[in-house]
Amino acid sequence: xxxxxxxxxxxxxxxxxxxxxxxxxxxxxxxxxxxxxxxxxxxxxxxxxxxxxxxxxxxxxxxxxxxxxxxxxxxxxxxxxxxxxxxxxxxxxx
Numbered sequence: 786x787x788x789x790x791x792x793x794x795x796x797x798x799x800x801x802x803x804x805x806x807x808x809x810x811x812x813x814x815x816x817x818x819x820x821x822x823x824x825x826x827x828x829x830x831x832x833x834x835x836x837x838x839x840x841x842x843x844x845x846x847x848x849x850x851x852x853x854x855x856x857x858x859x860x861x862x863x864x865x866x867x868x869x870x871x872x873x874x875x876x877x878x879x
Contacts, residue, residue, distance in 0.1 A: 793812075793814055793817045796818060797858060797861065800857060803851050807840060809824075810824040822853070823836055
């Protein structure tokens, strides 16, 4: 959990790959997530563990987070660059 994060490409990549994002609310993280994912106001280990446990154990919550994140990822990408990014990411995934 970084306390000094600019635009988080790692966050966008996680969202693209359907990984629920739980992040510290600092830097450009709130703008990057755009209301998707889970923002934590502090980096207290107990609070982080509680949120992660909830995301892991609650499939409906996890799916709701992922759905919102996918909408957010789509908002970053125009059609042609989007297709190219998807092609590149899928080639890396193989």
